[in-house]
Amino acid sequence: METTQRVEIDGARVQSLLDELHAIGRRPVGGTFRGLYSEAWREAHARIKGWMAEAGLEVRVDAVGNIWGLVPGREAGPPIVAGSHYDTVPDGGKYDGQLGHVGALVAVEALRRQLGQPRRSLAVLAACEEEGSRFTCNFWASRAITGAIGADEPYQLRDFDGVLLADEMRASGFDPARVAEAATNEIGAFLELHIEQGPILGRMADAAGASAPRIVGAVTAITGTGRLLVTLTGQPDHTGTTPMPGRRDALLGAAEVALALREMALGVGPLARLTVARMEVFPNIPNVVAGEVRFTVDARHPEPAVELQLMESARQRAHDAARTRGLECRVDELWNQPPVQMAPALVETVRQSIAALGYRPVDIVAGAGHDSQLLGRRFPTAMIFTITGNGGRSHCPDEYASPEDCQAGVEVLAEALRRLAY
């Protein structure tokens, strides 16, 4: 095992940068919103660029607004990159995305100051967009980097006010015709520090007690997400004049499926999720039996075959419920984003870095989407998860990560970068 040369991380600086960013796009009530190419986004963009320059990094902004801060290494070759996104959801919290690029900046700064020039090049990436909260274009940053944005997309995507993405790009100083230039192969490995956005690590920490070593997550995979739209059609009879037997009640069919899918997921195991969370009832009148119900099924599992099996089982279950209740059933697949496995060697580096610092490494599957999802298909990629407070709540103003957990996460990131680049 490698020796550990502990890199000192300025936790207070991490917090102050997070606070500074959180104020940009802050709403009078609630959280922060920095949609892609919005005014708040531009302000954050300039601020982050400034921080990187002050830290002595070689700053480069690519064609879509990703900010790269390079520390050239002694050897040739693509840099080891660490970062995350700087956009936010509406009423977003302080940590989602931000901890990843702020943490990378503080970690790389500390490494350079304390250990000098690295052997391999290092880079901080502040990615322009991941959330899909303004335009229906999520993973804009990582799709641009991997060359996955169509040339016409900037001229088609509009925000909820009808504003064209291309116009907002131009207003932000970018040329929508040059999006393709953001594509690059110059990533030797990608490390993303992120809050878990779920309750798993926190529950383990609670179970272990306050005196146990702090838990940090080593992400082994990003779960796959399948999305189905189920439409059950029955008959909108009068609730008073129509006896219970013989009704074709679409709402009861949907209720049966929602309950059954929960049991199905529990039967498959702790990594499986099947959720009915959006439901529309027609005509949705108290005294008319539901004639039609449309609901979504959100199916997740980190193993591709299991994820596909969950979707197929959900589809079957909907058809079964329809058959026994005299309903028509239509199932549309809205999308299927297959799981992504993190690079095993990098995950092992993360685990060892956590342990070397006296923390407790816990393998975990990422349940939500991340920049690492797309970058992980092209470059060796791993993620570090920190405990998320308030039961794991995220995408809301009361998203929380303790200063101690933030600091531990940045320490682990720095240690992993040290092992990879020095």
Next chain:
Amino acid sequence: METTQRVEIDGARVQSLLDELHAIGRRPVGGTFRGLYSEAWREAHARIKGWMAEAGLEVRVDAVGNIWGLVPGREAGPPIVAGSHYDTVPDGGKYDGQLGHVGALVAVEALRRQLGQPRRSLAVLAACEEEGSRFTCNFWASRAITGAIGADEPYQLRDFDGVLLADEMRASGFDPARVAEAATNEIGAFLELHIEQGPILGRMADAAGASAPRIVGAVTAITGTGRLLVTLTGQPDHTGTTPMPGRRDALLGAAEVALALREMALGVGPLARLTVARMEVFPNIPNVVAGEVRFTVDARHPEPAVELQLMESARQRAHDAARTRGLECRVDELWNQPPVQMAPALVETVRQSIAALGYRPVDIVAGAGHDSQLLGRRFPTAMIFTITGNGGRSHCPDEYASPEDCQAGVEVLAEALRRLAY
């Protein structure tokens, strides 16, 4: 048993009057809409008044727009009244309400022509409003007749466009300050012929076969309707990052209740109805566990004690589901309209009239609201139900009653009126 002197009913005239009315307020696509005090309503009002006058009835329009057509009897005393409402729901069919006042007109006309002046006075009532489809004021006619309309109501009720009921009253030639003058005690008995608006009589007829005697319903009671609003509150967690165990999913709670209430109603018996037909999910986003679900419970039974028990059981069931799923539960009673028993002697007259004409009398409970519901609390009241085609569909353009069933209903009404008034 009384002898039957068969009154000849002109079924073709019934159909042609129904057709004429159906054209007033007809939409280019779909059914008819004659909201209270609308232009279409005014046209129908004038037309019906004309028909009554042509038939030689003494026509009187009361303070809210109910049209009364009197045939004075030889003896003093309040008239035997037959009728129903002439307003319609949006996209309404040809029969709901209309068969009752058109049938009463044709029946009274035939009685007078064929049997001369009655012993007791007879009256046709074309009631101005029952559906509550334009203003939130259903039973406007029968509430006016029973003196149940508050003096300020015309100045408070508005339609969906914000138009004040008082203004539309004035535009229709009525004085909103004089609503109270429509109240009357001059009803000796009330008979309402109506389509069933449900599948029960039709299913019995199908089971009996084409050669069996035609079925006509003798309504014994109008079901009571309780309406609850249940709010289940859980936690809006991320569907990807939150394991299935430990979720507080409000949608699953609602699903459990909806399914359980159906079983509960089936257990109570064929007259019980418990329906969840309106459901709103928050935030209603595919990847956020339902944090709150609000749904209505529609509870019906013709026996007051059972109806109350259904509501109480539904309330309990919602609280039980909430408890086991870690949800908060709030149940609001939106209203409770107790059942109304029809007058036993009048129901018996209806039964005997059906049988005397060679039809098959079937006792039935009315599952929807009717003018008879309010009038039945003050005056001896009974209803005659005819088979409704298309599986009992109503409040829609494909509402249907066969000419033969319409004719049988009007014949029964005429025979019952003969027995009561001659």
